[in-house]
Amino acid sequence: MDERYTYYPGCSLHATGIAYDKSMRAVFDKLGSNLAELDDWNCCGATAYMSVQKTVAFAVSARNLALAELAGDDVVAPCSACYYALKHTREGIADDPELRAQVEAALAEGGLEADFTVEVRHPLEVLLTDIGIPRLVAAQTNSLEEFRPACYYGCQIVRPFGAVEEDPELPMSMENLFTALGARPVDYPPKVRCCGGMLVATMPDVATDLSMDLVDWAIAREANCIVTVCPLCQSNLDLINVTKGTNGKSHQLPVLYFTQLIGLAIGCTPEEVGMGHALIPTSAKAPPVRGEPLTIAGLREG
Amino acid sequence: MQTLDPLAGPIAPGVLSKTEQELRTAFLEEIERIPGGGRLNQCIQCGTCTASCPVSHAMDITPRQVIAMFRAGAIEELLESRTIWLCASCYHCTLRCPAQIQVTDLIYALKRIAIEEGIFPKRFPVHVMSETFTSNVKRYGRNYEVGLLLRYFLKTKPLGLFHRRRAGYALWRHGRIKLRPDKIRNIEQLQKIIAKAETFDLPQEKVAREKITAAVGYESIGR
Ligand code: SF4
Ligand code: SF4
Ligand code: SF4
Ligand code: SF4
Numbered sequence: 001m002d003e004r005y006t007y008y009p010g011c012s013l014h015a016t017g018i019a020y021d022k023s024m025r026a027v028f029d030k031l032g033s034n035l036a037e038l039d040d041w042n043c044c045g046a047t048a049y050m051s052v053q054k055t056v057a058f059a060v061s062a063r064n065l066a067l068a069e070l071a072g073d074d075v076v077a078p079c080s081a082c083y084y085a086l087k088h089t090r091e092g093i094a095d096d097p098e099l100r101a102q103v104e105a106a107l108a109e110g111g112l113e114a115d116f117t118v119e120v121r122h123p124l125e126v127l128l129t130d131i132g133i134p135r136l137v138a139a140q141t142n143s144l145e146e147f148r149p150a151c152y153y154g155c156q157i158v159r160p161f162g163a164v165e166e167d168p169e170l171p172m173s174m175e176n177l178f179t180a181l182g183a184r185p186v187d188y189p190p191k192v193r194c195c196g197g198m199l200v201a202t203m204p205d206v207a208t209d210l211s212m213d214l215v216d217w218a219i220a221r222e223a224n225c226i227v228t229v230c231p232l233c234q235s236n237l238d239l240i241n242v243t244k245g246t247n248g249k250s251h252q253l254p255v256l257y258f259t260q261l262i263g264l265a266i267g268c269t270p271e272e273v274g275m276g277h278a279l280i281p282t283s284a285k286a287p288p289v290r291g292e293p294l295t296i297a298g299l300r301e302g
Numbered sequence: 303m304q305t306l307d308p309l310a311g312p313i314a315p316g317v318l319s320k321t322e323q324e325l326r327t328a329f330l331e332e333i334e335r336i337p338g339g340g341r342l343n344q345c346i347q348c349g350t351c352t353a354s355c356p357v358s359h360a361m362d363i364t365p366r367q368v369i370a371m372f373r374a375g376a377i378e379e380l381l382e383s384r385t386i387w388l389c390a391s392c393y394h395c396t397l398r399c400p401a402q403i404q405v406t407d408l409i410y411a412l413k414r415i416a417i418e419e420g421i422f423p424k425r426f427p428v429h430v431m432s433e434t435f436t437s438n439v440k441r442y443g444r445n446y447e448v449g450l451l452l453r454y455f456l457k458t459k460p461l462g463l464f465h466r467r468r469a470g471y472a473l474w475r476h477g478r479i480k481l482r483p484d485k486i487r488n489i490e491q492l493q494k495i496i497a498k499a500e501t502f503d504l505p506q507e508k509v510a511r512e513k514i515t516a517a518v519g520y521e522s523i524g525r
Contacts, residue, residue, distance in 0.1 A: 015479060279472050
């Protein structure tokens with residue numbers, strides 16, 4: 001169909017999060033939606049930047065918003081940190097006339113102007129509301145039956161701005177989506193707990209404990225993979241696979257992006273969705289659906 | 303509660319030492335910028351923030367204590383705590399606070415002051431990370447992860463680099479490490495924007511301090 005979006009990959013989707021980048025493009029392509037990368041985007045300035053210089057952080061982020069305004073479509077930012085930074089910039093400028101004036105003056109130095117009206121969205125919300133579960137189910141060619149994902153939301157898409165309209169303490173959108181696609185998500189209580197984020201570099205012991213705990217929960221709930229929405233979450237949890245636990249063994253639990261799983265369901269190849277970039281290969285398969293695709297009561301009509 | 307600085311001489315009850323006064327002034331300017339910064343006096347010390355915090359077990363001062371100590375005027379101790387560097391900015395405390403206090407943003411403000419004042423615990427050099435990050439953005443316009451981590455580890459803990467090689471190798475083998483930084487085309491434009499924005503961050507702005515002082519409930523403590 002003809003949805004159009006401005007894609008803001010952010011730095012990590014060009015490196016550690018390359019599989020997220022590939023699967024985003026593959027899924028939107030398959031669904032016929034146009035995802036155009038924001039031309040000459042710069043780093044969003046995220047959290048680390050925020051703690052040094054405030055106005056600079058807003059101005060750096062605002063350049064992206066100004067460029068996106070020229071492009072005209074909603075911005076889709078898959079990395080939770082980028083999503084937060086861009087959204088925070090947009091809202092912060094709207095709330096604070098003094099900051100707005102400063103940011104506008106800074107942008108003017110670079111010959112840019114903006115009225116900060118461009119929407120900043122997360123792909124999970126775009127896929128759920130613009131595309132919708134019925135269309136995803138209708139596009140399904142492969143069964144996700146073998147997947148028992150632990151759906152992990154992490155922090156910044158549920159807090160402090162809810163990217164998806166739902167209970168920030170107990171989001172269910174990914175569970176609903178993957179159930180509709182025939183997977184069997186497990187009950188995963190720590191789904192909105194923090195994985196440690198950037199502490200992985202600065203205080204690795206603390207961060208490893210947090211991530212390890214999340215993986216332990218998933219294993220205890222008999223999940224056969226963890227599904228994430230953020231490149232930092234993915235790499236933190238994935239790196240647990242090469243970290244030895246107290247028993248000298250490491251866990252071996254695949255950590256996927258939600259877009260990879262959707263991609264497999266709608267017929268993208270494992271290469272197209274970047275399955276090879278995960279540190280632990282996924283053994284569960286997405287076999288072709290024979291005959292009629294899965295029917296979920298009430299969902300096919302919409 | 304009040305910090306007594308032996309070098310500052312005797313202080314009458316309700317009077318702050320000079321450094322405390324300066325730090326507080328800087329901090330008050332910071333919280334002026336946080337939406338709802340004036341709500342601090344609404345904290346009921348319920349501890350929901352601490353209970354929700356994933357890293358409170360590793361903190362020397364818990365989030366609830368941060369608010370209490372701040373209200374009591376112990377800013378210097380807060381700036382020297384490892385708490386402000388441990389906060390992962392997960393926003394769980396902020397989400398759950400029954401008094402709608404922006405705990406996360408307050409901790410950010412403390413971090414900024416600590417960096418400005420050059421106060422940080424030597425063993426927790428998170429600021430090196432922030433600063434490396436900033437200089438990457440100024441040079442390339444994008445954040446170059448390998449450079450970021452290398453510089454961070456070389457500056458702070460060369461041994462850390464050695465311990466990380468397993469993780470680094472695993473990522474590299476799976477095509478997830480870029481060896482060269484990405485540079486944006488219009489880096490001059492970004493640099494101009496940054497240069498201009500910096501002029502707003504550096505000078506101590508004369509903000510409506512009195513208003514905030516009243517809002518936070520400081521008048522009772524005196525300045
Ligand atoms: S999240 Fe981090 S790495 Fe990604 S664009 Fe934002 S600041 Fe850069
Ligand atoms: S869960 Fe981890 S990576 Fe995700 S937002 Fe929280 S700290 Fe960041
Ligand atoms: S949750 Fe809010 S009210 Fe309760 S102690 Fe923390 S800051 Fe105070
Ligand atoms: S934002 Fe910081 S203080 Fe608040 S719960 Fe998260 S880690 Fe703890």
